[in-house]
Amino acid sequence: xxYGIILAAGQGSxxxxxxxxxxxxxxxxxxxxxxxxxFLTIKNIKKLxxxxxxxxxNARIFNKILKNYNKEIETGRLAFVFGxxxxxxxxxxxxxxxxxxxNASIKDKVLIHDSARPNVDIKDIKKLLLYLNKYNAITLxxxxxxxxxxxxxxxLNIKLVIKSIDRNSHYLISTPQGFDFKTIYNCYKKFVxxxxxLNITDDMQIIEYFSNEKGYxxxxxxxxxxxxxxxxxxxxxxxx
Numbered sequence: 216x217x218y219g220i221i222l223a224a225g226q227g228s229x230x231x232x233x234x235x236x237x238x239x240x241x242x243x244x245x246x247x248x249x250x251x252x253x254f255l256t257i258k259n260i261k262k263l264x265x266x267x268x269x270x271x272x273n274a275r276i277f278n279k280i281l282k283n284y285n286k287e288i289e290t291g292r293l294a295f296v297f298g299x300x301x302x303x304x305x306x307x308x309x310x311x312x313x314x315x316x317x318n319a320s321i322k323d324k325v326l327i328h329d330s331a332r333p334n335v336d337i338k339d340i341k342k343l344l345l346y347l348n349k350y351n352a353i354t355l356x357x358x359x360x361x362x363x364x365x366x367x368x369x370x371l372n373i374k375l376v377i378k379s380i381d382r383n384s385h386y387l388i389s390t391p392q393g394f395d396f397k398t399i400y401n402c403y404k405k406f407v408x409x410x411x412x413l414n415i416t417d418d419m420q421i422i423e424y425f426s427n428e429k430g431y432x433x434x435x436x437x438x439x440x441x442x443x444x445x446x447x448x449x450x451x452x453x454x455x
Contacts, residue, residue, distance in 0.1 A: 216323045217344060218396070219254045219263040220309045223247045223330040224298025236442050237330040238276045241452050245276060246442065248283065249333035249455075255287060256337060259344055260326070262292055264312060266305045269297040303415050307407055310400045321397045327418050328391035331442040334454055335391070339435040343393050346433055351395040352422045355435035356386040386432055389439045392418050402426050 223237045237247045247265075254263050265280070267273055277295075287293035296312045298305035306327060313319040324347050328335065339355055346353050359382040366374040399418065402425040406415070415421065419430045442448050 216261050216319075217259050217347075218313055218317070218319065218323065218325045219257075219260045219391070220306065220313075220325060220327045221247070221250050221254065221263065221265045221330050222298070222302065222305050222309075222328070224266045224268045224305045225302065225331070235273075236448065238273075239448065241333070241455050245279070246333045246451075247276075247280075247330045250328055250330050250335065251280075251284065251293075253335060253337050253340065254326075254328070255284075255293070257340060257344070259341075262294065262313075262317060263287075264294050264296055264309045265330075266296050266298045266309050301415075303403070303406065303421070306418060307403045310396075310403055313396065314400055319396045319400070321395070323396040324393060325396045325399060326391040326393050327399075329441060332390055332439055333442070334436075334451060335389075335439045336436045339433075339439065340391060342435075343391060343433055346431070347393040350429075350431045351398050352393070352419060352428050353431040353433055354388055354392040354417070354419050355390065355439065356388045356432045357435055357437040357439075358383075359385050359387060387437075388417055388419065388432075389435065389441070390417070394418070394422070398422070398426060398428055 225237065238245050251265065254260055267277060281288065284293050296309045299308055343353060343355060363380040363382050363385060365377045365380055367377055369375050399421065402421045405425040406421055413424065422428050422430050438454060440447065442451055
């Protein structure tokens, strides 16, 4: 069985907008809904978990989700979990839910996706699922096309170039990222118990640090970028 997790509990502070970025409307549709709709069209995903904040400010959007996806909620295909302080807390809460309430087993797979990537291609998700039958940790990513420089900050606007980096061996990582359920869940259990302060920005890092599994990259659509700034939001509005 394959499960999906969509993370929508982030604060989106870098956007500097009153509305959290995952709830901002594009063509009268919240950003989060684009990912939900795409994942629900894929029949191989038997259950979708949406992680949201236990925050009164989210009540309006949560009620809208309940209204829009009433059928999926009633059938149990769509469920909700409260997130945590950091991204990794939210992922761990969702994985723990699947372990406790869905009896997710060693044979099961899970996709983890950022709701701030509404332009993910359904074909890429299906391709990821196909390769997940062969690899226990695989992510969508796209090859860099620009030159890369390692820099040192001089001030807010000026950076000193230290050296150039070979772009041919570097990729920009996106989501969803796919895993063998037990592998990623056990890695997260080890991580939350450790006292090490690690800057975890994606789930593949958890695999790197807490398992012997190899991580793999699947070339994908570069338009599947993450909304982080207002410029990103304007670009995604234009694309959609």
